[in-house]
Amino acid sequence: MERAMLGFSLRDRIRNDEIRRRTKVTDTAQRISKLKWQWAGHVCRRTDGRWGRRVLEWRPRIGKRSVGRPPARWTDDLKKVAGSG
Structure with a gap:
């Protein structure tokens, strides 16, 4: 789309x-990733026990797991980039 805006072809x-x-x-x-990290930092600095941190750490155990690859969680991405320490 940006190529079309400038009138360039491949x-x-x-x-x-x-x-x-x-x-x-x-x-x-990149913008989404940056906002995600900003929100994660904001939630980690909070100490008043609001639901944001509990949602990040929540592990549902209802029923059977679906077949195939498990859905990705925000914490999985955060741990992959920053480490689990």
């Missing part, structure tokens, strides 16, 4: 980061 062989620099559009995945 044949022009202009790199994506150059197009991003010209359009000044932020990458959605």
Whole structure:
């Protein structure tokens, strides 16, 4: 879409980061990741026992597990990047 905004085709062989620099559009995945980490830091600093931290650490044990890959949790991503320490 950004290529179309600038009028470039794939044949022009202009790199994506150059197009991003010209359009000044932020990458959605990076923005989501940044906001996720900001929220996680905010929740970790709280000490008043609100539900945010309890939701992050909640492990449901109702019924049977579904077949296949288990759904990813926010804490799984946080532990993968920052470590479990």
